[in-house]
Amino acid sequence: KISCNEAAGLMFALVIKLLLTLQPPLSQTAGQRSQCVKAGTEEKLVLHLLHSFSMEDSSFISIFLSTYRSFTTTQRVLDILMDRLGNPPGESSSPTRQAFHKAVCTVFSTWLSEYPEDFRSLGDPSRLLRLAPLLPPDVAGADLRGRLLRIAEELSEKLLCLADPASSLLQTPPDPARFDATSILGFPSSVIAEQLTKIETELFLKLVPYHCLGSLWSQRDKKGREGVCWSVRATVRQFNRLANAVTASCLWQTELKSQQRSRLLEKWISVAEACRARKNFSSLYAIVSALQSNPIHRLRKTWQETDRSAVKRYEELAYIFSEKDNYSQSRELLKEEGTSKSANVDTKTNNRRHTVSNAQGTVPYLGIFLTDLTMLDAAVKDRLENGFINFDKRRREFEVLAKIRLLQSSCRNSTFRADESFLHWYHSVPTLTEEESYRLSNQIEAHGEPSPGRALHPTVVITECPDALAVTSSGVDPDGIFDFPSPVNHLLSKLAKHMKSPSVSCLDVDSSPPPTDPTPSTLITPTVVKSHRRSVSCGNAPSNTSPGAGPDMRIVKIRMDLQDGNLYRSILVTSNDKTPTVISSALEKHNQDPREASKYELIQLLPDGKELTIPATGNVFYAMTSASTDFLLRRRGGNTPLGSPSLNETSATFPRIKAKGRRLVRTLF
CATH class of the missing domain: 1.10.840.10 (Ras guanine-nucleotide exchange factors catalytic domain)
Incomplete structure (x- = not known):
C-alpha cells in the first residue's frame, strides 16, 4: 500500500523518465564535437579507430594516424588491432560483422595511402605476414592484403641486402679554388x-x-x-x-x-x-x-x-x-x-x-610550424591526471599539420x-x-661601427610528404584552414607574451580540467562543448602588476637518470625559481612524484663533458651558466649516473640571428 503523495511522486518520476527516453541522441543535441574523444588509454584509443564512425567521430582516424607516434609506436598499434581482428564481433554474415569489416578496410586503406612509410619502416615483415590473413575476406580486404604482402616482400628483400649503397651517396665536395x-x-x-x-x-x-x-x-x-x-x-x-x-x-x-x-x-x-x-x-x-x-x-x-x-x-x-x-x-x-x-x-x-x-x-x-608544434607540445600535457592520453592535444596538433598538408597540395x-x-x-x-x-x-673592412639606419630587428630563424590528405576527408574546413586566430594559435599567442623569444618552447598548460566524476570508462567524450580557461603552471608565477614587470625567463631542457634517460623535457625557469621548484617541475613533466624533489640534484651539462651542480638552495636562473641549456636530474647517491650527451653530434638546425651582430648560430630551441 502506498499513500497518495507517494503515488504522485512515482507518477512524476515515470513521466520524467519517459521524457528523457524521447530525447534525440546526444550527437544531435550537442553537435558532432560532443562525440569527439578527448582522452583514453593507449589500447582504447587504438580500438576506437574501428568504432569512430558509429560515434560520428569522423575525423578521429586522420588525427590519430597523423599524431599517434607521439604516444605509441606502429608495432604496438598493429599488435592491438591484430588482437581485435582475431576476435571479430557478431556472426559471419551479421550486420555487426559487416560494419566491422567496413571499418577495418577504411582504417587500413587510409593508413596505407597516407603513411605507407609506417609499414616500410617496420624492418621485419613478420607482423605484416600475420596481419594479412586477418583482413576481411571481401574484395576490399583482398586488395589491402595484396598491398601489405607486396610491402612484406620488399622488407624481405631488404633483409637479404648487406647494405644500401644509395643511402651512402656523397656529392663531390666543391673546389674553393674554382x-x-x-x-x-x-x-x-x-x-x-x-x-x-x-x-x-x-x-x-x-x-x-x-x-x-x-x-x-x-x-x-x-x-x-x-x-x-x-x-x-x-x-x-x-x-x-x-x-x-x-x-x-x-x-x-x-x-x-x-x-x-x-x-x-x-x-x-x-x-x-x-x-x-x-x-x-x-x-x-x-x-x-x-x-x-x-x-x-x-x-x-x-x-x-x-x-x-x-x-x-x-x-x-x-x-x-x-x-x-x-x-x-x-x-x-x-x-x-x-x-x-x-x-x-x-x-x-x-x-x-x-x-x-x-x-x-x-x-x-617551416620554422613557424615547428615553433607552433614545439610550443604546443611543451604547453599542453600529454596525459590527464587520471593517466589517460590527452587526445585533445593531438587534435590541436592536427590543426597545424593540416595547414602544412594544404600548402603541400597547392x-x-x-x-x-x-x-x-x-x-x-x-x-x-x-x-x-x-x-x-x-x-x-x-x-x-676593418672593425668599426655599422652605419646608422641599417639595423633591422633581430630575428629568430627556425626553419616534407606522402600524398597529401584531402581536406574534405580530414574533417577540415578548407575555407577556414588558414584562420590563424584559431584556438591553437590563440593559445600560442598568449604563451608568447610570457617569453623573451619565439624559440622559448615550454609553458605547462592544462587545456582541459580533469573529469569531476570518476568514470570506469577508458575513453572520455565531452557531453557539452565548453571553453576551458587555460592556466599557466611554470613554478613560481610571474608578477603581473604591470606590463613587462614579470621576472626574466628562460627555457632549459632536463633529462633524468631513468628508463627514458635520453628524453628531454622543456622547463620554464624564471628569476624567482629556486632549485627545489625546478626539480619538482621537472619530475612532474617526467610523470614522477614531485614530492621526491629532495632526493634529486640538478646538474647543468656543460661543453667538453663538464658538469655544474646547482646548489640545493640556489636560484637556478642566476646559478646556471649561459654555456648550455641542457640539464640532468640525478638521484642523490645514485649508482647509475648518466653521462652528458654528446655535444659533437651533427644536428640539423636552423640559424638563430642573435640580437647583437646577428651572426648565424646552429641552434634551435
Missing part, C-alpha cells in the same frame, strides 16, 4: 629564384608533416634518433646551404671594391623579391637572414654604396618575418596567399616585374625549368664557418 663569386651576377634574378623555388618545392613535397611534431623534432639530436625527422632535416640543410651561398658570394673575393660588392647585395635583394613573387618564403627568409648576419651587416662602406631603393625593399622583405605578435605578418600572408595562384606584391614599392612561368604553390617558412602542380649552369654554380659554393665568414668580413 669558385667565382661574381658569376652570380650573370644569372637573371628570375632564373635564380625559379631554381631555388624548384629545390624548395621538391623538398616541401617530400616533407612528412608528422616529422614536425614537437615531441619528435625536439628529440631529433638524442642518441639513437639520428634518422628521425629526416624530411625536416633536408629542409634545414637547404636553408643553411642557401644562407651560406649568399654569405660566401658576398665575402669570398676580398679584393672586390665596395661598389662591386654592393652590386652583389643588390643582386640578392632582387632574388629575394623574385622569391617573394613566387611565394617561396623559405628561400626568401634564408636570403634575408644571411644579409642580416653579422659578417655582411657590418660592411658599412658596402651598404653605403648600395642603392637606397634596394635597401628599402630589403627592409620591407625583412619585415615579413618580424617576430611581432608571434610572426603575425608571416601568418597573415599565409592566410591570404596560401592557396592563391599569385602573390599579393605591392607594385608601388617593387618596380621590377617578375614573370612566373606557371601557377605555383606556396612554400612556407604545390603539386608546380612546374619548373632546370638551369644546369646555375645549379653547377650553386653546388660549387664553398662552405664557410662563422669564424671564416667573420675573418673575411674583417679583411674587407
Whole structure:
C-alpha cells in the first residue's frame, strides 16, 4: 500500500523518465564535437579507430594516424588491432560483422595511402605476414592484403641486402679554388629564384608533416634518433646551404671594391623579391637572414654604396618575418596567399616585374610550424591526471599539420625549368664557418661601427610528404584552414607574451580540467562543448602588476637518470625559481612524484663533458651558466649516473640571428 503523495511522486518520476527516453541522441543535441574523444588509454584509443564512425567521430582516424607516434609506436598499434581482428564481433554474415569489416578496410586503406612509410619502416615483415590473413575476406580486404604482402616482400628483400649503397651517396665536395663569386651576377634574378623555388618545392613535397611534431623534432639530436625527422632535416640543410651561398658570394673575393660588392647585395635583394613573387618564403627568409648576419651587416662602406631603393625593399622583405605578435605578418600572408595562384606584391614599392612561368604553390617558412608544434607540445600535457592520453592535444596538433598538408597540395602542380649552369654554380659554393665568414668580413673592412639606419630587428630563424590528405576527408574546413586566430594559435599567442623569444618552447598548460566524476570508462567524450580557461603552471608565477614587470625567463631542457634517460623535457625557469621548484617541475613533466624533489640534484651539462651542480638552495636562473641549456636530474647517491650527451653530434638546425651582430648560430630551441 502506498499513500497518495507517494503515488504522485512515482507518477512524476515515470513521466520524467519517459521524457528523457524521447530525447534525440546526444550527437544531435550537442553537435558532432560532443562525440569527439578527448582522452583514453593507449589500447582504447587504438580500438576506437574501428568504432569512430558509429560515434560520428569522423575525423578521429586522420588525427590519430597523423599524431599517434607521439604516444605509441606502429608495432604496438598493429599488435592491438591484430588482437581485435582475431576476435571479430557478431556472426559471419551479421550486420555487426559487416560494419566491422567496413571499418577495418577504411582504417587500413587510409593508413596505407597516407603513411605507407609506417609499414616500410617496420624492418621485419613478420607482423605484416600475420596481419594479412586477418583482413576481411571481401574484395576490399583482398586488395589491402595484396598491398601489405607486396610491402612484406620488399622488407624481405631488404633483409637479404648487406647494405644500401644509395643511402651512402656523397656529392663531390666543391673546389674553393674554382669558385667565382661574381658569376652570380650573370644569372637573371628570375632564373635564380625559379631554381631555388624548384629545390624548395621538391623538398616541401617530400616533407612528412608528422616529422614536425614537437615531441619528435625536439628529440631529433638524442642518441639513437639520428634518422628521425629526416624530411625536416633536408629542409634545414637547404636553408643553411642557401644562407651560406649568399654569405660566401658576398665575402669570398676580398679584393672586390665596395661598389662591386654592393652590386652583389643588390643582386640578392632582387632574388629575394623574385622569391617573394613566387611565394617561396623559405628561400626568401634564408636570403634575408644571411644579409642580416653579422659578417655582411657590418660592411658599412658596402651598404653605403648600395642603392637606397634596394635597401628599402630589403627592409620591407625583412619585415615579413618580424617576430611581432608571434610572426603575425608571416601568418597573415599565409592566410591570404596560401592557396592563391599569385602573390599579393605591392607594385608601388617593387618596380621590377617578375614573370612566373606557371601557377605555383606556396612554400612556407617551416620554422613557424615547428615553433607552433614545439610550443604546443611543451604547453599542453600529454596525459590527464587520471593517466589517460590527452587526445585533445593531438587534435590541436592536427590543426597545424593540416595547414602544412594544404600548402603541400597547392604545390603539386608546380612546374619548373632546370638551369644546369646555375645549379653547377650553386653546388660549387664553398662552405664557410662563422669564424671564416667573420675573418673575411674583417679583411674587407676593418672593425668599426655599422652605419646608422641599417639595423633591422633581430630575428629568430627556425626553419616534407606522402600524398597529401584531402581536406574534405580530414574533417577540415578548407575555407577556414588558414584562420590563424584559431584556438591553437590563440593559445600560442598568449604563451608568447610570457617569453623573451619565439624559440622559448615550454609553458605547462592544462587545456582541459580533469573529469569531476570518476568514470570506469577508458575513453572520455565531452557531453557539452565548453571553453576551458587555460592556466599557466611554470613554478613560481610571474608578477603581473604591470606590463613587462614579470621576472626574466628562460627555457632549459632536463633529462633524468631513468628508463627514458635520453628524453628531454622543456622547463620554464624564471628569476624567482629556486632549485627545489625546478626539480619538482621537472619530475612532474617526467610523470614522477614531485614530492621526491629532495632526493634529486640538478646538474647543468656543460661543453667538453663538464658538469655544474646547482646548489640545493640556489636560484637556478642566476646559478646556471649561459654555456648550455641542457640539464640532468640525478638521484642523490645514485649508482647509475648518466653521462652528458654528446655535444659533437651533427644536428640539423636552423640559424638563430642573435640580437647583437646577428651572426648565424646552429641552434634551435
